[in-house]
Amino acid sequence: MNTTANSPSGHLAIDQDMTIYHAEALKSELLASLEPHQVIELDLSRVSQIDTAGIQLLMLTKRECQKQDKTLRIVAHSPAVHELMDFFNIAGFFGDPLVIPAHMPPNAA
Amino acid sequence: MEEILSVFIQEAREQLTEMEAGLMRMEQGDHDPETLNGVFRAAHTIKGGSGVVELGMVEKFTHVVENALDKLRNNEIGVSSGLISAILNCVDHINALLDLAANDQAEADPDTQAKGDALANELRSFLGGAVAPSAKPGAPAEAATELETEGGGKTMNDCWHISVRFGRDVLRNGMDPESILRYLLSLGEIVHITTISDALPEAEEMDPESCYLGFEINFRSHADKAAIEKVFDFVRDGCELHILPPYSKLADYIDLIAHLPEETMRLGEILVKSGSLTQEELDEGLATQQAGAAAKREDGTPPPQLGEILIEQHMVQPEIVEAAVTKQKQISEKKADEARLIRVHADKLDHLIDLVGELVIAGASANLLAQKSGQSTLVEATSVLSRLVESIRDSALQLRMVQIGETFNRFNRVVRDTAKEIGKEIELVITGAETELDKSVVEKIGDPLMHLVRNAMDHGLEPTAVRLAKGKPAAGRVELNAFHDSGSIVIEVVDDGGGLPKEKIRVKAIEKGIISETQTLSDQEIANLIFEAGFSTAEKVTNLSGRGVGMDVVRRNIQALRGTVEVHSQENVGSRFIIRLPLTLAIIDGFLVGVEQSSFVIPLEMVVECMELQNASVDRNYLNLRGEVLPFVRLRELFEVSSERPGRENVVVVKAGGRKAGIVVDVLQGEFQTVIKPLGGLFRHLRGISGSTILGSGDVALILDVQALANLAAGAEEHALAASGARN
DSSP, X not given: OEEEOSSSEEEEEOOSOBSGGGHHHHHHHHHHHHTTOSEEEEEETTOOOBOHHHHHHHHHHHHHHHHXXXXXXXXXXXXXXXXXXXXXXXXXXXXXXXXXXXXXXXXXX | OOHHHHHHHHHHHHHHHHHHHHHHHHHTTOOOHHHXXXXXXXXXXXXXXXXXXXXXXXXXXXXXXXXXXXXXXXTSSOOOHHHHHHHHHHHHHHHHHHHHHHTTOOSOOHHHHHHHHHHHHHHHHHTGGGSOTTOOSOOHHHHHHTTGGGSSOBOSOOSEEEEEEOOTTTTTTTOOHHHHHHHHTTTEEEEEEEEEOTTOOOTTTOOTTSOOXXXXXXXXXXXXXXXXXXXXGGGOTTOEEEEEOTTOBHHHHHHHHHHSSSOHHHHHHHHHHTTSSOHHHHHHHHHHHHHHHHHHHHHOOOOOOHHHHHHHTTOOOOOOOHHHHHHHHHHHHHHHHHHHOOOXXXXXXXXXXXXXXXXXXHHHHHHHHHHHHTOHHHHHHHXXXXXXXXXXXXXXXXXXXXXXXXXXXXXXXXXXHHHHHHTOOEEEEEEOTTOEEEHHHHHHHHHHHHHHHHXXXXXXSOOHHHHHHTTOOSSEEEEEEEEEETTEEEEEEEEOSOOOOHHHHHHHHHHTTSSOTTOOOOHHHHHGGGGSTTOOOOSSOOSSSOSSOSHHHHHHHHHHTTOEEXXXXXXXXXXXXXXXXXXXXXXXXXXXXXXXXXXXXXXXXXXXXXXXXOSOOSSOOEEEETTEEEEEEEHHXXXXXXXXXXXXXXXXXXXEXXXXXXXXXXXXXXXXXXXXXXXXXXXXXXXXXXXXXEOTTSOEEEEEOHHHHHHHHHHHHHHHHHHHHHHO
């Protein structure tokens, strides 16, 4: 996990599985990363596995940001993240552009 | 005609085709509920769409059909051949109504109306007591009034609605809601899902190993409630699960909203978004709720539950606007398709192909100039260019390629109806439905194919009694095959009937003066006599075929497509009609050859190999190709080019229609992209030439009709042999 912590905008890249097994650690990492920054960019491109616990944490982080008037941007999705977000139909919740093949519009009805 | 109307008609016809296909499958014993569902959805979409474009006659009539299908779906009535026939007739009638609409006629004329009423009544007779016999063809509005006592009418949602809030401990117990929901997919299709995260507590209190999520799912399935509940069996502890069946009462939904922990307004929106409720339905419920809240302020009593209000007031659900439902359904159903398909006007495609054709010619000319200039950089640039042009040409042609399956599938219905009409049992087998060919060819091949198929059923297949006597299975078999073969597409119509009676054909042909009595013909040639004008051997004229205007028209139609048709037949075993068509009518890869100053193009797909013609005897028109006899024609002689033969001649070995032949030319000039320009009517009867093209230099080259040349070569040799045989 790499955090750059100097500017108002922080970049956080998660490079481990976002599953129940790491949920506890992930929660503190994610929430800690919010502290120093106004805008947080989250890079999930190296998350090879994600489950409901992981999604739940992402949703919590997003909501926490909104509460604190901060901005959370997920700047990159791994296929696994993208797939599960699609399945749960929560791309709209995060509101981040998903970089995906042209024939698959984000499922935001 | 308004654009929206024409779009509706086009889409409705597609839906009807789908309905027809589904109904046929059901008749053949397909019990897959998805098939019936598909048919129902198609009818529903037509009804909804016709309401939007204000085609009352279509809407009314389709409603009756939809009713019947709905009863089938609910297992209130069973599938029977009679019922399917009745529905198929209704499909035809809807098609007829669409025809009227296409002619700007918004109301059915009395005849059509009477026919429609008769069909609707026939259909109703299958529904048993379920529909009052005196009921007029029920328009949706009338049907809705009957629901008055239901207390908040049915919703239009044909899906299950599943509302689940998982227990806190599921994750900790090693269960992932994701896999539960994925397992749900084995029972049906998730039309829409909304993830509810409202239960997430404050960040500090949130336990990352607890589950706080819930889902609202619009689920299309034929499983029963117990089966759906079972999916959630493992996670039942602490899990809040509500399952509403399809077409639940509005009140049930309002109840559900009231029982769920989240805010009413938000839930309402979610239900609308997921397609479970329409906006109208929601507004209805919320308006009543607000009225209740107002009442509370006035007299201080607590507001009654929404559902109670609706039930108490026996509130009639007003007719739910079909347009809204249709739109929603189409959005969810077609979304995936839409992203991948666009409708393009055929004219635009044709124009594109024309332009590409010009581009190919212009490219060839540029290429030639570049080569003459001798500048290597220029040559290189133009060669890259011509490669790109080639790719563009291929992609452009690919755009017009369609699968022949759609054309073939039409015959399911034809065969079924005809079999009933003539009292034969007939099975249709289709293979190679995915074979692609040019759209313009597909459009024109329908009629000749129809004729051949009807012929096979009427003339080809024997009556059941005769078949049994011959020891054949009672059910006749008609096959439609399509496949690619050396640059052309082959379509076969095969039957396992009596075959062509050769002797009878010969006698008849002599009688009609098509051949003379002394003419000796091979079996093959006799069989193909049926393509001559004015020929029919059926003793009795049925309304299917046998008026003697058939096969020659078939052949003419196919020849107009630069194709050929022939028949192979064996008495008592069956007949096989073989249609050969070029893949495309516009641009081909050609092989350029030259004789003296003239250039000729041979379609590249037909070229097998090229070689030098060595010490061939002058008077013999065949050579020894690795132990094989290869007949050949000399273009020089065929087209009477009056000059001396050069020292070296070349043979291009071509293959057409399963036959090999050689074409002797002076020089081989290599591959050439050929834009086919049709020859004028003046040259229509020219043999051996199928078209022309323009070379890069501006010269004209003739395109050889290889099939004809191969026949000519083989024929000449056969005749020569026959003549020498007669002399001996």
